[in-house]
Amino acid sequence: MAKKISRNTFIMEHSPSIHSYAAVVGKLEGAGPLGKYFDEVENDAYFGQKTWEKGESELMKRTLKKAISKGSLSPAEIDYMFAGDLLNQCISSTYGLKDFDIPIFGIYGACSTMSEGLSLASLMTDSGIGGKVAAVTSSHFCSAERQFRFPLSYGGVRTPTAQWTCTASGAVILSAKAAPPYVRAVTIGKIVDFGVTDANNMGAAMAPAATYVIQTFLEDTAMSVSDFDAIVTGDLGLVGSRLLIKLLQHENIDISSNHLDCGLMMFDRENQDVHAGGSGCGCSGSVLCGYFLDKIRSGELKNILFCATGALMSPTASQQGESIPSISHAVFISNQSH
């Protein structure tokens, strides 16, 4: 079973394998620098459905289906799953996954969902209480914009610090088999609140949570930044990434040369009008499952620390003057099992 070495950090005993994984994205994401890495690019924002919300459910459904088929599995072979998304009451997950007939734990971690689901699936698989356990998440630009900000038809002008919610989904299936990529350790985050209240600057709100979890992971495991090919954050974007590097420098941790942010990787900021970068549960979910996991499987990358980051606010909370608390969980993924 996983060994708890601190309040936050668990080292896996058998290092569960990410048996299979898949990423499906929308048109803009497919046209970005990572386009060729995704399993499927869908040009129809509705994914063949009548509403964006139903489209997002369809996106998540396709992604899990793809991960299952890439792993030569059937839905009946998945023991249970963790799933969550950004929409109120996590309806993308509910309607997207209900027909799989797989026992499910709903989770909510905003854009940290892929880290959270992967952490829980890994802990349970490593402790012998999983067989094949899936973790799934998604986000959709159109459903998120109208829920969190303005209806798209309103044509609101976005601030320079605003990020672009990715239309994207990622799914992983964990198993106890011996094949890379392996999950070696996880650090569970806590809610961090530095008092940022600007809902158009979520990168800044989330940077302290990433700082906390990266620092805690490194201290708990006595590993150093240079042990990792990349320290990967979810969707801090340009503003949040700069802040993260500065915050960690204050702690004498320099990640400037090997930090990557999925939100910055997803788009070509010069030629795609996304302001500070991509965001959304599906951003880090799809970049992990589309880009990183293949490279870890092949050995091109040896070790990454994957830290999806979530801003835990709601429009109601923002309207009531609340700050934006955030969270991030760290997952150490490696080509080697020990």
Added chain:
Amino acid sequence: MAKKISRNTFIMEHSPSIHSYAAVVGKLEGAGPLGKYFDEVENDAYFGQKTWEKGESELMKRTLKKAISKGSLSPAEIDYMFAGDLLNQCISSTYGLKDFDIPIFGIYGACSTMSEGLSLASLMTDSGIGGKVAAVTSSHFCSAERQFRFPLSYGGVRTPTAQWTCTASGAVILSAKAAPPYVRAVTIGKIVDFGVTDANNMGAAMAPAATYVIQTFLEDTAMSVSDFDAIVTGDLGLVGSRLLIKLLQHENIDISSNHLDCGLMMFDRENQDVHAGGSGCGCSGSVLCGYFLDKIRSGELKNILFCATGALMSPTASQQGESIPSISHAVFISNQSH
């Protein structure tokens, strides 16, 4: 570690103990038949805060604080926790729990949240990857009404099948110690959808999920209804409870003589104007923590099967004509560890 005996069901190896627990409720709940069982009854719907949402966060904070102090613990002794609620983006949990400084996994299971959190906390504690693990949830009539239905000031007339979201919160802390109440087994539910589309009749929408999980638990464990002092559902209310009993009778399972529903127990339906009964994450959470756990600890009750039930819809989904899928997880709680 917990033994997986089927796709859905785990039998605990060491039967983790519910180390401590607490329930805090609002005025109407305090005036109901169970009023004397709760740790605290607050007459102010705002819980001393400026908005109902902030009040619900305060409610959840007080409940976890109470569970921690009843267990003679400090927040620093809680290893991590599972928390969720009904509000969009689970803000009651975020703002209510952020100052505890405890690592957290956010969960979303609508009104099934107490079953879900208790299941996960039990599985992880029993498998040696917990120390002290908390599970917390809440709901609030005023914040839920205006989010899911109408602003209270609108004065909408409620249908006879409608239920009353309880202003209530429950918190449990699991540990590996040897003292009742014990968690003996859990059955993870799946999403069940019988096509009910009436958001004012959620009991009917949730009854099939409770049917599924109760039937699966009994079949998987080869236990019978008579092994339990009570088979407890979360918030099916009057309509859903009648339906549950009928649906199980079709499967040759008769729970009519020992079924209890927290939503029906919470209020005096004759004298409190709550229509079909109580509902909300905090309904089953507070009835479990206020009423049942003391009776199991003392031995007055030997065994219960606790099945909180959640309707996974959102107003957006309902407006788009979607049905109401639902879920329930079953937790076998006992005075005996084996």
